[in-house]
Amino acid sequence: MNKKQALVGANWLHKHIDDKNLVILDASMDKVLGKEPIVYDSFYCIPNAQKCDIESNFHNVGSTQPNTMPTVEQFTFEAQRLGVNANSVIIIYDNQGIYSAPRAWWMFTSMGHKNVYVLDGGLPEWRGKGYATAECYDSKPKGDFVGRCIPDTVCNSEAVLNAIDDEAKTIVDARASARFTGLASEPHQGSRSGHIPKSINIPFLDLLLGFRYKSPEDIKEIFSQQEALDKALICSCGSGITACVVILAATIIDIENLCLYDGSWSEWGGDPKLPIE
Structure with a gap:
């Protein structure tokens, strides 16, 4: 590990x-x-x-x-x-x-x-690596894990709205820059183009080198360029998938206060009551 x-x-x-x-x-x-x-x-x-x-x-x-x-x-x-x-x-x-x-x-x-x-x-x-693969999935006996929600790890649009003017928090958008700037159309039907006000853009692909994550040093430099090292981060993307690529990258470089905006742009961009830039 x-x-x-x-x-x-x-x-x-x-x-x-x-x-x-x-x-x-x-x-x-x-x-x-x-x-x-x-x-x-x-x-x-x-x-x-x-x-x-x-x-x-x-x-x-x-x-x-x-x-x-x-x-x-x-x-x-x-x-x-x-x-x-x-x-x-x-x-x-x-x-x-x-x-x-x-x-x-x-x-x-x-x-x-x-x-x-x-x-x-x-x-x-x-x-x-040349390691063996299988042609079908495995199965296991029923497990005993019981889930419980850890506070402030997943949030809704209201929390994001409140974070826009909170200087201790930064909203990070993991979508490609063309979608962030509104130059590219959105794949989700009915969604507006643009981004959440005051959010920053760290495209998830920028954190990867080939199939793997970049080095911690390179990841830290990317976050540093966006002045995102010392803030609590709320991460968003199109529908809550690649935002987690950013969350894991932030974990690698010891950023601790991390939250996923679960609805992401599919929710925010589709709600005309929510502000965009």
């Missing part, structure tokens, strides 16, 4: 893959936005992995917004169904390298699990 204990490398996972308390979750998404998707000719997964479906099972079934956090009860049910115990070591990856795995990592973190990590480089890194 490395980089402030938020990430694990493929070598570490290969060495520990048969550990009894290890739970490996594939958080890949069918819909990939904001980057050129990696397309596979066949299905591959890491041995012993299970599907962590953040587009349906780990999505709030009562919400009209995409990819919203499930309730504590729904999350607990789904986590236990995947065999997650309170003492499990959870390793999460996706098939794009770094894309949706940080979202699942932040879900488990915000629900109180203390041993959850992202595989740096995901499936591409794993395959690039």
